[in-house]
Amino acid sequence: MSDNTIYRLIEPYQYEQEIKKSIFLAHAVPVASEEQAQEWLQKLRVPEATHNCWAYRIGQKYRSDDDGEPSGTAGRPILQIIEKQNFDQVLILVIRWFGGIKLGAGGLIRAYGGTAAECLRQAPRAEYIPQKTASILCSFSDHALLKARIVEYDAQIISEEFGAEVEMKITVPEDTYVALYDRVLDLTRGQAVIIEDG
Known part of the structure; x- marks a missing residue:
């Protein structure tokens, strides 16, 4: 396992622990977009809990929220754990039910960061390989050949539309x-068109 391997979650995972009578429940969820992260937050948030602190990383997009805990003691430590464990496309929500004993700033950082870290350590993971989406426009005569050859580049066909x-x-x-781009142009003598999405 090299240090620069990036991971993603295979499925949602949760981990709970008690620290000085406070309950900390972490949810780790795979997310592909900020909208999806917000949807999960709405679904998993427990309004009657004392705090719902979270962080996510989706490519170059990062966000975190302390939800009423002292600034920098909850959301930021969760985000640092995501970065430290080399995860991408992940949201972690740590819900706290206050148990009556104050933890102090250092204690909060350890509690939120530690709960998030243990949750990610135990969660089922896979290596994350960034993907590009594109459309290949080709003639009927080149279609079968291209279809057979693009698999050599680990390309997956999402859909096919037949028109002109x-x-x-x-x-x-x-x-x-x-x-792959160069190979497609080579195989079709420059006749195919490749349009990168986004």
Whole structure:
């Protein structure tokens, strides 16, 4: 396992622990967009709990929230754990039910960060391989050949539409996209058109 391997969650996971009579419940959820992160927060948030603190990382987008805890004692430590354990496309919500004993700033940082860290450590994970989505427009005569060859680049066909020409919507690992692009143009003598999504 190299230090620069990035991970994603395979499925949602939760972990609970008690610290000085306060209950800390962490939910770790795979998310692909900020909208999805907000939807999960609405679904998992417990309004009657004392605090619902969270952080997420989706590519270059990062956000965190202390939800009433002293600034920097909850959301930021959760985000640091996501970064430290090399996760992407993940939301972690740590819910706290106050048990009557104040933890102090250092105690809060350890409690929120520690609960998030243990949750991620135990959660089922897979290596995260960034993907690009693109559409290949080609003639019917080139379709079968391209379809057979793009799998060599770990490309997956999402959909195919047949009209005046064939449009194949694909996802491909980012690091093989340029090689695939060149190969498609080579195989079709420059006749195919590749449109990168987004």
